[in-house]
Amino acid sequence: MPEEQMVESNGEHRPPVRPLDxxxxxxxxxxxxxxxxxxxxxxxxxxxxxxxxxxxxxRLLEDGVIxxxxxxVDQERAGHxxxxxxxLKIVQDSWRSVRKRLxxxxxAAHMALVGGDFDVLLLVHTTDNRSLRDLVLTRIQAIPExxxxxxxxxxxxxxxxxxxxxxxxxxxx
Numbered sequence: 001m002p003e004e005q006m007v008e009s010n011g012e013h014r015p016p017v018r019p020l021d022x023x024x025x026x027x028x029x030x031x032x033x034x035x036x037x038x039x040x041x042x043x044x045x046x047x048x049x050x051x052x053x054x055x056x057x058x059r060l061l062e063d064g065v066i067x068x069x070x071x072x073v074d075q076e077r078a079g080h081x082x083x084x085x086x087x088l089k090i091v092q093d094s095w096r097s098v099r100k101r102l103x104x105x106x107x108a109a110h111m112a113l114v115g116g117d118f119d120v121l122l123l124v125h126t127t128d129n130r131s132l133r134d135l136v137l138t139r140i141q142a143i144p145e146x147x148x149x150x151x152x153x154x155x156x157x158x159x160x161x162x163x164x165x166x167x168x169x170x171x172x173x
Contacts, residue, residue, distance in 0.1 A: 015063055035069040072159055080125035082132045083154040087118035094145035101143050
């Protein structure tokens with residue numbers, strides 16, 4: 001194993017970060033907007049050969065820049081009528097064990113270790129308020145290292161247009 005490899009907090013070995021050039025950034029922008037775009041389409045839009053685009057996408061995957069491809073889901077239409085951000089205060093140095101438990105929760109969509117008034121920010125999607133209550137009171141608060149929680153209900157969600165920042169617009173024009 002090369003010495004340059006970094007070891008992440010979860011024990012995973014990753015290659016060192018390589019700088020991205022303008023073509024790499026354009027490829028990422030296109031794939032964020034449409035993860036199903038063909039290599040041919042990406043190559044044409046960034047003005048490189050298909051082989052070059054294919055090699056760059058593979059390198060971005062191998063380097064962990066692209067972590068995968070997924071669908072943007074309308075949670076309500078998928079049967080998850082309630083979404084919430086849950087903040088957690090946890091016992092110091094318990095992040096790894098808490099993360100493992102939170103990853104197992106039904107409806108857990110995103111989590112982050114953060115600095116500030118709380119330690120963890122967790123996004124969950126549940127079928128209804130009763131399911132959310134059960135998730136918080138019987139699953140999350142039962143984790144011994146969780147000291148306290150605060151639940152913030154999501155009234156409305158909007159996926160941000162990945163191109164809005166590049167255009168300098170607000171996306172509503």
